[in-house]
Amino acid sequence: MTSEFDVIRQYFQRAAKDIPLAVGDDAALLDIAPDHQLVTSADLLLQDRHFLSDTPPDTLGHKALAVNLSDLAAMGARPLACLLSLGLPSIDHGWLQQFAHGFHTLAKAAACPLVGGDTTRSPQGLVVGVTVMGTVPRGAALRRDAAKADDDLWLTGYLGAAYVGLHVLWGKQTVEAAHHASLIEQLQSPQPPYIFAPHLRAVAHAAIDISDGLMQDLGHLLEASNKGAELDYQALPSHPAIQHLDGKQLAEAVLTGGDVYQLCFTAPREHRQTILQLAKQHQVRVSCIGRVTEQKGIAIKHLPHPDWMPSHLGFDHFLD
């Protein structure tokens, strides 16, 4: 019979070079570079709440880490290591192998080795908890409370695809077959800009990840910074696979759709060219979507019809 220790050894214990002590003691031991600060965040993913029970295990392993890497990216931090807590309904070796593959593949790409965690039986359903740790030079973290009036407002990646993808999986939305795979991939395999983000420290004032939707998370950034913003609706990067939606549906997906593990950041106008060059160099799509204002609230320019303004502005884990 498989024990907890076998599960850990078999699927999650990898030699992590440069880590003084990883999986296998009471705790992991990590070095922090001199004059750097530790950045840390945790996310909990629950079956039927954050993912459907038939989610492919490799994409779930990827996503569990990706949503956490997105939080590090939002601070401009470089990944250091992660911990994984798994509550498993049963020991399914095929499932574990694929989950571990998805997790480790992203961990390797992001230089964020798995150094510890916990494994237990969870009869009520799968529980996936990830904690990430990263580092930033002292005082250099990108915070959400540092936006300045007249900063450009930027976004990485595209908007709305994960939201539409989820509605497709729920059977509430149909899309052309040509777009189906792309939408599901955006939902299940988010690619936060974890390599690009640390470069933003040199040019950006404030940043936040927009995992709860653009309007809600931009709202948090502006509230923390005591500012407002003017958005140009026409500049919002709606994902190519959702551009066939009718206007009101599209506006809802783009403005409120969550599960977007991308960044919204603010930067002074003089850095516009540098940001475009950095984005090109790191193959990250960036869009300048408006500007920060002293005037509070979010004004949306060029929205084709006032009725397109969604009444509900983002995802909340208790309201939804």
Added chain:
Amino acid sequence: MTSEFDVIRQYFQRAAKDIPLAVGDDAALLDIAPDHQLVTSADLLLQDRHFLSDTPPDTLGHKALAVNLSDLAAMGARPLACLLSLGLPSIDHGWLQQFAHGFHTLAKAAACPLVGGDTTRSPQGLVVGVTVMGTVPRGAALRRDAAKADDDLWLTGYLGAAYVGLHVLWGKQTVEAAHHASLIEQLQSPQPPYIFAPHLRAVAHAAIDISDGLMQDLGHLLEASNKGAELDYQALPSHPAIQHLDGKQLAEAVLTGGDVYQLCFTAPREHRQTILQLAKQHQVRVSCIGRVTEQKGIAIKHLPHPDWMPSHLGFDHFLD
């Protein structure tokens, strides 16, 4: 209606002095003292698996952090900060207030402020995930792989009470009324030696926490150190509230009972007096229970009857 952000603000956002940035951004930001290493560990507690649904919320808040502080103690680390991920079946303000009180009271006592985490709805039952971070001077962590032959083998605290307490709660064991409260307290409110443990770095070779039971966790320490041990059964500190059990039951509780958030550590004989003095100074009970041997395996001296040797040697999260 209460949103995720209200839950975080209302119950978990405390001003943490000396923390550059805590609850309220994408991630927390922490300073690590120069020439120190980061020590980190995570534990996942699930309803009906690790605690009963009627566990008093303040003791659950306490225990969720305590089991993690025990891992830091086992490394000789000083607590730095913690993260809390909560999956809640519903928003029960009375419950949250008491849970937060239990959690924060221990966090304050241990100087381990809550700096972040996640809150989400969990229809299937309560999920409590905690990650702790601590620090040790570079190279000074107490590991499980450093026991030396002829080291004394030490234990902090008492054995067996949490195990018997759990059987009492399950209705599988009855005890005198005089012992009832004490056993439940040992189960629900463990007190790991988080202040004493960093002092052990100066005198101990190896350490482990015995949360899965003495025989199993001592086995892990010996295996990692490539050593064996000779235990003196008469020296094992069985809890006063279980001493009325019959011999075989007592031996099982003491040797295999889990949920003991105390340390087993090894130290050279010349430090015996220093360890006793340190323990007295920090009001921690310590017992010298045997010695480390080159000969592999665990030999138990002075076991009154060979039949008292338990066949099953500890708790495993998948086997039980």
